[in-house]
Amino acid sequence: MPIYKAPVDDTLFILNDVLGIERYNNLPGFADATPDMIEAIVGEAAKLAEEALFPVNLSGDQEGCKRRDDGSVSVPKGFKEAFDLYREGGWLGLAVPEEFGGQGLPYTLHTAVGEYMSSANMALTMYPGLTQGAIAAILVHGTDDQKQAYLPKMVAGTWTGTMNLTEPHCGTDLGLLRTKAVPTGNGAYKISGQKIFISAGEHDMSDNIIHLVLARIEGAPEGVKGISLFIVPKFKLDAAGEPGERNGVSCGAIEHKMGIHGNSTCVMNYDEAEGYLIGAENKGLNAMFVMMNEARLGVGLQGLSIAEIAYQNAANYARDRIQGRSLSGPKAPDKKADPIIVHPDVRRTLMTIRAFNEAGRAFTLWTALKSDIAHRSDNDADRQTADDILGLMTPILKGVMTDKGFDHAVMAQQMFGGHGYIEEHGMSQYVRDARIAMIYEGANGIQALDLVGRKLGLNGGRAVMALFKEIGDFCEENRSNEKLAAYTKALKKGLNDLQAATMWFMQNAMAKPDNAGAGSTDYMHLFGLVVLGYMWAKIAKTAEEKLASGETARADYLKNKLITATFFMERILPETALRKARIETGADTLMALDAAAF
């Protein structure tokens, strides 16, 4: 049977020791996040994830969601009870301003506990996850009345939310969308059209569902310049602000998906449903991007979450399963065979996943901290720098962590042999669930294009130059520290490859944009490798310092950090050279075949 234990110690090490979150206690909400408070919150989240969400994960996958003929949808057994504990614990509002019922704590902390929730039950955690995206959009673009009407209930989890973008003929290219909005004359709109792939679109866990829907107002320009965003509640609100009359929106079908069976992914039909404009007319994409950016960080986190639970189960199995003997002679001579963890190839698998997970955890929390600084600092320069890095990291975090999260779920499944292919051990579920994260909120190819086509050149490359300087300075500052030299040397080499590839784009992609597209995915992964390498170098520096200061209680833990950092530098980071070489081959060969010849 699958196991899960939230990696609380690792979260605390990163927050407190590596990132030094205490240094930010001048930011709003951070003063409340004392080390004791953080430990208590993270501990409570671990308990909820392990004891409430996780026990219904595998059963939820096997049972799935069910749509009845009347269009109502029921979630798997036990989901509602687990979600009740989730909302009662106030987890939806952890980082939401107090005036709307939240706790105003750091988004960084929200991210830290979010990892556990998605590890324990990704499909279930998507219900509050989508709600948080909708909350974010209403917070930024809603009127005061809209905020008052919707946010307190959504923050409490009494109501949930959704994002409605995709239509059958349009996903990435939202300019093609056809759902229309006709003004009613009283300030509202009638929304009509069909949306597909709507996560948490219909279910029986909340009193109302607040759909945020992209549509085109009658007579609006074609393309992306004519798209507006609307609030469409499942039940219209009555005079008291409570769910009243049923609105003209319904679930037409549940998609048959590869995974996340516990989440109701719906075809949503809008038939003159009453909707209310949120944000400016024809500026719907701007409003939607508030949701999208936060959602992309959340999806990147899902990559880590699934890789973590898959790793834990694989490590556990590798210690337990006895089969064959070590190449260097029996290690468990009293048994008929050795546990398979004696095999270097098994350890290679586990070390690879572990090295990505631990650095990935640091990467997501470091990025979340940038988000907090960007949104909460009162220093203009700090805010701008943080926002630059946040924007640059968003496609990398989403694309790299979900690609790797999936790959590593597959590698963990492989440890189980045939037992990994049958559903009982849960490994198949992790692979199937992790697969969607590479696709939704912008398929990873789109993330790579966002990176090379938009983020790289933004403000004259200000973000990328700032980050290169930060990493370069780190290498320089620690160059003479012989305990860190091996890490910084490898990191510097990776950084050089990244800088060379960046330069290559500047010289070759301006005149010929296909050269950017041809290298985009390799560049995204090259960048991810260097950032993860930077995280490992920071972790190693912290571990060395703690060991040097005589910290004995965590001595083994800290030494294992150094070993895993070494593994990353030796085996993983050198991939930067290959990625760079591929980028430099450009687009010509790729574009040479006729489309018909494929």
Added chain:
Amino acid sequence: MPIYKAPVDDTLFILNDVLGIERYNNLPGFADATPDMIEAIVGEAAKLAEEALFPVNLSGDQEGCKRRDDGSVSVPKGFKEAFDLYREGGWLGLAVPEEFGGQGLPYTLHTAVGEYMSSANMALTMYPGLTQGAIAAILVHGTDDQKQAYLPKMVAGTWTGTMNLTEPHCGTDLGLLRTKAVPTGNGAYKISGQKIFISAGEHDMSDNIIHLVLARIEGAPEGVKGISLFIVPKFKLDAAGEPGERNGVSCGAIEHKMGIHGNSTCVMNYDEAEGYLIGAENKGLNAMFVMMNEARLGVGLQGLSIAEIAYQNAANYARDRIQGRSLSGPKAPDKKADPIIVHPDVRRTLMTIRAFNEAGRAFTLWTALKSDIAHRSDNDADRQTADDILGLMTPILKGVMTDKGFDHAVMAQQMFGGHGYIEEHGMSQYVRDARIAMIYEGANGIQALDLVGRKLGLNGGRAVMALFKEIGDFCEENRSNEKLAAYTKALKKGLNDLQAATMWFMQNAMAKPDNAGAGSTDYMHLFGLVVLGYMWAKIAKTAEEKLASGETARADYLKNKLITATFFMERILPETALRKARIETGADTLMALDAAAF
């Protein structure tokens, strides 16, 4: 809806033009395989795959197999009718000697058409696939009586076969198996025990099922030296040799698997079932390896098969789906958006899959030809060399083609965005089906160990040295041909990395075997890259020669081969340097952590 078209032209190009199969017409069975005959057989196979097997592939996945309370199992709707056409077409006996009802044609041809069958319906093709493994074992190790009793019916497909190795506590390490065999005194044995993951273990498509079962004869030595192989028919044969009394073997359950739902993967319970020893007592593993080796080539082929059908659907979708615009300006200005095939990153994906598939097809057929030479040549030296290469290639073909087949099914699925994640388009099925091929017939980590631990050093490294010489000679011979220089130069670089890594093992793994295990998977892939690069160089040479000789009918086809070869050399083959670098880091860092720390 999914599409599939068997790549007949490519098969014929490889067989006739690249491999020059006509040159082998002195081998038994090859004289009948004239170019016309080959074209006719391949064409018939394509028709069967496209028109009979493929139409029930997606529905078979969705319906799955069903076990009734009495232990009987029914296959999905339409499977029996499709299998009837398969057996009536004589496909089971294509390469089996004529004396047992086969056609005695080359195994190479059997492999060529096998690709189509597994593309069209992998789950269904496993029923005859397992039967062929059983036929191979009986051919080599059976007595004349056993051959006469079982082979004609199995070759006709009236009866099917299975392989029973795995038990709940033992897969890789067969020495642990517990199924026991007690002599009855009349030359037979009573077999008792439980086997799991038995593909095609029970179903309603054949009159009898011939199980080949590994078991330990009472009093036999422990470990692998006490294992024997038995024939256990589902129905014992009556005096006329027809299925009579039901034997003590039954299906206890069907496994709930991630994919290949159309194949009945069974828990098989043996309760004093009557079994007959095949091969020598306690030499069961030898007999089993006849099946295993052939099955490993067949599984490697499955990797290609799934990658091929996934590629075809992805290419088709990329040409049809309009979404967004080309980075270099609109390509379909009359439409609202361009087809996504205009994007370099989409083409990178398609070219990557294509480059592996086309070289992979050459690799499997080239290896199959070695098998034919090894089994049919009357020249001792030829036979030995071919057998050496066949043994060396078996783990590489199995491991690399299935790892890549899965990766590429995932990449093809990614082209579809959200539509790839729902089951209707078939892409999820290809991913889920492809996943098992990395696991069964020896998980790919075991293939890598077989390569570095056994095959590499066999006979003083004779096989590997012969192959290095063959590839090195090819590079040398074509070095001055400027049309081929780019290909041979890249290939030589890859070969140098492979030779250096091989040398590193010789110097570092003798004294410390963990160094071999630590690099085994990287080495397997490094080797695969070089062999696939060799295939591309051979294909490019053939294409250049055909073009130079003024062949105009296939000019575009041949030019596309050169483009794809260039892509492989530019983007894929340089990975050899990374693989080599990883190997040279050795085992120390991998082995440093305590098992408990994972």
